[in-house]
Amino acid sequence: MNTQTENEIVPLQYDPDALPREKARHYIPASDEDIAGMLKTIGAKDLKDLFRHIDPNLSMPDPLPLPEELGYDELREHLVAIAAKNRILPSFVGDGLPQYRVPEIVGHVSALRNLTTSYTPYQPERSQGTLMTHWLYQCALSQLTGFEAINLSLYDRATALFEAISCALRLTRGTDTVIVTQSVFPGDLEVIRSLIEDTRIRVIEVPCDPATGRTSPEAVRAQANEIGGRLAAIAFPQVNALGVLEDVDGLTDLAEELKVKSVAIIDPMLLATEGLKPPAQFGKSGANMFVGEAQHLAIAPTFGGPGLGIFGVRHNAKTRTDIRATPGRYVGRARDLDGRECLVMVLSTREQHIRREKATSNICSNQAFLATLAGAAILERGEKGMTAACRTGMERAQKAAARLTAHEGVALAFPDSPFFNEFVLTLPISADDCIAAGRELGLHTGVNVSSRIKGSKGNHLKLSFSDWQSDQDLQALFAFFADAFGPEKQNQANTPAPIPQTLLRTDPVGLPNPSLEELKTYYSELAELNISPDEGCYPLGSCTMKYNPYINDYAAGLSGFTDLHPQAHPDDAQGSLEILYRIQEWFKGITGLAGVTTQPVAGAQGELVGLKLFQAYHRARGETGRDIILIPRSAHGTNFATATMAGFESKTSSGQAAGIVLLDADETGQVEMASLREKIETLGPRISGIMITNPNTGGIFEARFREIAELIHDAGGLVYMDGANMNAIAGWIDLGTMGVDAVHNNLHKTWTIPHGGGGPGDAIVAVSDKLVDFLPGAQIAKEGERYVPVIPKNSIGSVHRHWGNFGHKVRAYTYLARLGREGIKRMSAMAVLSSRYVAKQLDETFPFLPPKAGEVPRMHEFIITLPESLFKKIEDAGIPRANIIPRVGKLFLDFGYHAPTVAFPEVFGLMIEPTESYTQAELDRFSQTVRDIARLIDDHPEVLKTAPHFTPIDRVDEVAANRELLVSEPIRDLPRGPGNRIPPRELVEMDLTKLREKILEAAGIKSAAATNS
């Protein structure tokens, strides 16, 4: 291992002075004159005036209970000092999150802002860079596993396993039960147990044989026989939590014989050439699905996250439809209208944004950027490097086992069971004492696995090996054992059981071996195909595409943070725990609520935590009949999908509807009070809670939120606020006073962690005092100067295998520390001001939606549509009405911008969210562009037939891509696609009249200007 342990100031890899947004106070580049001018344009006195329509009783105390902002250099020193509080030691912990050498390409790709900061590739013509990085990931994983379909990532191994369980139930009708071998990692099991609570899913855990450390297929068979026809799947690891290689062939064949699905849990690093057998070759026909963790393919442990949950399903002549029951995103091969080969997201009709409560999962933001990095890292290693990394761990483990068991009283716990790169020792002392002695000498010797072995006397230690440890680390381990247990005596050493050939890979993976330089150029070129909020307004409503400070990434990349294993002793993790503690406390201050959990890893998972907390609260009060969740029709798709996942399945029994009950909107787009009252009246004692987005997805603050909350509370229910739009109100509105019981804060929106082409997101969930005792994971308490994890007394369990996406907590913390209490209020006020300013410049050209909400002030975003006369004109030009708004979105790409959010939540709407990250001049340019787009369409509606024109590819034929589904192919070299016709950077700076001419020319339309001249 090679790490920064000194409290040194690591140099910045960028020049902040060359980045105007980076050095601007609170990352707000608008000058005081800009702000004064913008306020004047919209008729507001000052920033506070922007919130005057909201009940003043809901205001946050001023000043906020947060510290003052830090200066840029001070901030950097502060973060370096906190990172240095972690004690990074050579480690043999592994245990499902091993550490491998991080390939150099990872640092390079992580600095490509057009890849890190761009959005989910919903506009494929402007996202071929992201799509290609995702494609490479899918293809590389496909080669390693033998599976044809690899989804683009789930949160981590634990939630991937939960998703596979749910998928198996969907695929096997009339079932409700899955067998999971107890030899999976305990952290994963805890997540599964938490997530199945209050759902119809049953999971039966089959213990392994304490003598062999393996699961016997016969024990599984016996259990399966008891379950009978209700069994949907058997899930088992390839390398189990005791390091032992399971009988994957026996377990897969058993599943096939019983006609249930087999779900293999794998570590992709171990499937390289000369490694373990890929899951497609398990048993006679291969496993049906696989899941696993791949964080270590891309990055260091980083106190547990962001993780990379991998998921694969067979997609071949035999199983063409299973993929449709799976969760998450896929990228597929496509062609554009001109026949160019390209990529696009496919199968989205299964996802929450389209299928809502019938979606296959609630996942929205996934771990996309980790997938990008994992793909790049696999390619840098290539065939040779992957083989070497995989073999190094195995050879070191086999050698270490022979040496360590040569000490008096030390033996392999399962001498007859084969292992690969991890093994368990029986010690003559307790494993805890061994670990403590190791720490004193500067070693994390391993993990105490005694609780995983029935009858253990507390003396079982597991050690894990990889290419990260240095030869000196191994020598230090051997010296420590000699010190603790006396000299080696070769005659008593255990010889590790040979690994049967049947458990090993026989064919090469066949990965290419590009040079690092070639790869760096390749990824840099891919990045150029995207756009980033760095360069100009990225107006995606609901997504808050604001500026992501470079210093956040700098802080998250400090090795004091990245090299810490999440199972390190709390005394060695004081820096990381301090970050978690502070951010936990700050979010109490930001929301006005009593408790905070930092464990959830995305907004959708935050929603799930909220609903699980509601269920636990009602259960604790003996009110188990609360089976209804109220959700407004206009809510984000995740709200509906989450409610279903939590167990609020929409169904009718004995004439009574249960599950999700929809709420109507009034003519201003806010919750319709009369029908809400009626629903409360009729459903009262069955209401578990309500989920409301505020400001809502139309950018309108729900003025009667508090009244709604009171009505729900009076009925015994609880209130969830979807906090995706906190960028409009953070620091101004006290959610506690407003009646919120739980709220998620999407860190990748308001709190500036980059979107990464679709993820990882992150979510901090704040709760009212009613729910504090039920929070998941650990709370961080401060005892004197020490930070200690404490499990809440009625905790719902865990939703992440460790501490959540820790790296993202560092980013958000860094942002908050720079903003300070004043900056938070200024940030949200500027977001509202920018939005109202742009709206003002568009209001003579475009109608706003909802149509009758004219006078209602919009917050940080707003929805426009086209005048009816323009719709008609476009229809007359041959474009069906349903296609018009998405096509208008494409025209934004020709002007160097990303499209606004199209057709959500209003089918004929374009939702625009400018954010606080731009100057008045930039907002003026954007507003002028939007007006020019209207003029262009009015003059030449047919331009929409061919838009976009300057992206690397023309419009993509998504229908054909979904029909002829191709989601992987072997990578033999780096695939090349077309480059930019005109880079967005040039487009946003081009004279608008000239640009219009260019568009008309590219569309093959004779321009008016050309005719006149």
Ligand SMILES: Cc1ncc(COP(=O)(O)O)c(C=O)c1O
């Ligand atoms: C209103 C709203 N709710 C929930 C979510 C889901 O958040 P995440 O993508 O972090 O899961 C989003 C994401 O776009 C959103 O806009």
